[in-house]
């Protein structure tokens with residue numbers, strides 16, 4: 001068991017994003033780690049136990065900072081499970097002529113800027129002397145080295161931008177917060193609203209339930225320690241090329 005294993009930690013774990021994988025991560029973490037107070041932060045809280053949070057709103061992020069500053073539980077883990085591949089205003093582009101400025105900005109706002117601004121807003125609650133995990137869902141299609149089919153300009157490049165931002169973060173925190181571990185994770189294709197329109201291309205045995213994906217992601221994450229900070233890993237623990 002790595003020295004900084006969550007098994008023995010007490011404090012707060014925050015899962016951000018109330019979608020398919022986010023809710024499954026919240027359930028799995030609560031079940032596996034009863035010593036942690038596990039909280040879901042989402043744009044659409046379903047109960048007063050869930051915290052309201054919109055990563056595209058500076059006011060909402062500032063409220064999170066204040067809430068964590070006043071929190072009696074030390075912050076141990078933040079897991080970003082937000083993201084957007086399609087929406088009312090855009091669909092993944094099949095070719096250059098489908099690219100639109102508004103869709104590029106929208107995709108970057110949540111998939112790239114969102115996780116970095118989340119890290120900025122929680123940083124004041126971190127201590128140099130406490131182990132801490134910051135994990136964020138990326139996607140294999142955000143790998144530049146692994147891109148063999150093209151398309152999906154906005155989503156792919158926003159995930160690649162997230163990877164660079166969190167790699168920079170891992171280097172900064174290695175100096176200032178040496179017990180922090182930053183990890184970028186690819187969940188595998190998972191049966192959620194995000195992947196729904198694209199599932200016909202996926203063989204049944206390659207489509208994970210959110211519960212299965214959450215189990216894989218936590219297995220991989222909790223093997224990481226500060227000396228591994230800044231990695232981009234798949235659900236099975238394999239390194240993904242940048």
Ligand SMILES: NC(=O)c1ccc[n+]([C@@H]2O[C@H](COP(=O)([O-])OP(=O)(O)OC[C@H]3O[C@@H](n4cnc5c(N)ncnc54)[C@H](OP(=O)(O)O)[C@@H]3O)[C@@H](O)[C@H]2O)c1
Pocket residue numbers: 016017018019020021022042043044053054055056057081082083084085110114137138139140186187188189190191192193194195
């Ligand atoms: N599913 C897959 O096959 C797959 C594959 C590779 C990578 N991923 C990545 O895994 C992550 C989770 O995706 P998922 O499959 O669980 O999709 P999902 O069910 O669509 O969940 C994504 C969540 O992100 C939230 N979100 C979007 N903008 C937000 C904002 N400004 N502030 C707070 N939350 C916001 C959405 O919240 P609302 O409900 O409020 O809109 C939604 O609940 C994403 O980063 C995705 O790119 C997924």
